[in-house]
Amino acid sequence: MTERRQLGARLAPLDAGEHDRIIDLARAVLDTEAQAITALAARIDTPFVTACRYMLACAGRIVVTGMGKSGHIGGKIAATLASTGSPAFFVHPGEASHGDLGMITPLDVVVAISNSGETAEVLTILPVLKRLGVPMIAMTGRRDSTLAREADVHLDVTVSAEACPLGLAPTTSTTATLAMGDALAVALLEARGFTAEDFARSHPAGSLGRRLLLHVDDIMHRDERVPRVGREASLLATLEEISRKGLGMSAVVDDDGRLCGIFTDGDLRRALDRGVDVHHTRIETVMTRDCVTISPGALAAEALQLMEARSINALLALDGERRPVGALNMHDLLRAGVV
Incomplete structure (x- = not known):
């Protein structure tokens, strides 16, 4: 000054x-x-x-x-x-x-x-x-x-x-x-x-290139980094999984590994408001069953649009048999420059 x-x-x-x-x-x-x-x-x-x-x-x-x-x-x-x-x-x-x-x-x-x-x-x-x-x-x-x-x-x-x-x-x-x-x-x-996609290919480092070329599977967490618990897991075990993986949510899967639902920070707040027992409540009774998901092959920009439209901060990526193969949140999109 x-x-x-x-x-x-x-x-x-x-x-x-x-x-x-x-x-x-x-x-x-x-x-x-x-x-x-x-x-x-x-x-x-x-x-x-x-x-x-x-x-x-x-x-x-x-x-x-x-x-x-x-x-x-x-x-x-x-x-x-x-x-x-x-x-x-x-x-x-x-x-x-x-x-x-x-x-x-x-x-x-x-x-x-x-x-x-x-x-x-x-x-x-x-x-x-x-x-x-x-x-x-x-x-x-x-x-x-x-x-x-x-x-x-x-x-x-x-x-x-x-x-x-x-x-x-x-x-x-x-x-x-x-x-x-x-x-x-x-x-x-x-x-x-010449299309916008063609332009993006010659500008991969630009914001347009990232929006048009970057896919969900380019930035999603995968394998052991995807938070998941069985549907019979306790709410406490689910919270421990969420804490370990650091994505603010966890997939809930059946015995075949297919998605049954999702449990998020928002679900936790609603469960605590109802006074549920963290130690003995099964996660399938408090999870969100009709959850929003995305394909790994979708554009990262589509993931952003979906999160903004549904006011959510994280998404699970599912394969063709509805098994979680990846997860990402808004911070991942920010780091990738999609936002």
């Missing part, structure tokens, strides 16, 4: 006019860039479709290249393509001239980005790409540029003005290029029939 107060003390006083000018400038930037993106819609036509067709027919990888700020945007476009079902990677054009061109094969498609269309590092590698017979898609802000003319397909990302008040720093132009890249990625995603 002291450091924050010291930082605030170093800020120069700001009058109302300067405050408003900063806000107006920021809003002007957003307005300029929004208008540029809106203007792109009219350019989604035959060349855009042709670019998508080249990418869909690609038997190798989509290779994105660009210099400077265009390179940063190209890296993001390549990452978006790769994560949405179109294998892609970024190659720096300067490094390409010093060996990295070996990463590009005749099976690939190249997406070259240059606002001017005259970036020397990009133009230098064009003859090699031509000899390889690699289809090239150019994204430039100049339809009459060298890159636009040499490409198999040109996507026009021209903007009327940069948002930078000096008209120098790439701002609107990079935003427009990024938006065009997103349009390509999403169009390809739809054309490939």
Whole structure:
């Protein structure tokens, strides 16, 4: 807190006019860039479709290249393509001239980005790409540029003005290029029939991946860690089993190991309210018979939904013969990142 107060003390006083000018400038930037993106819609036509067709027919990888700020945007476009079902990677054009061109094969498609269309590092590698017979898609802000003319397909990302008040720093132009890249990625995603499950497979560490890929049997307690007692066990013996296993409940099974019911912390409170004898009461007389269960093959997200819908904190997983093969509670789902 002291450091924050010291930082605030170093800020120069700001009058109302300067405050408003900063806000107006920021809003002007957003307005300029929004208008540029809106203007792109009219350019989604035959060349855009042709670019998508080249990418869909690609038997190798989509290779994105660009210099400077265009390179940063190209890296993001390549990452978006790769994560949405179109294998892609970024190659720096300067490094390409010093060996990295070996990463590009005749099976690939190249997406070259240059606002001017005259970036020397990009133009230098064009003859090699031509000899390889690699289809090239150019994204430039100049339809009459060298890159636009040499490409198999040109996507026009021209903007009327940069948002930078000096008209120098790439701002609107990079935003427009990024938006065009997103349009390509999403169009390809739809054309490939890419699903949420496909997305999860390329994002296994993300929350979506955990929800769509993690199953109950990936996180459930199993074997000797599953709390269970016979139906003739005493309430006291059941409490000891619950305490040992630490899941807040126990399965109650018959002589064949099939589920008869469940006993939970909630059942214990209700039993104590009725004044039952902990030492001599048989568990089958106080257990919950119609209990909620789940299949080990169900998604962990389904277990979460079931717990929330039924206001319970634990579940038993049963096999096809209704024998408990696993158990999990809300803490397991939290640890797995499903919640």
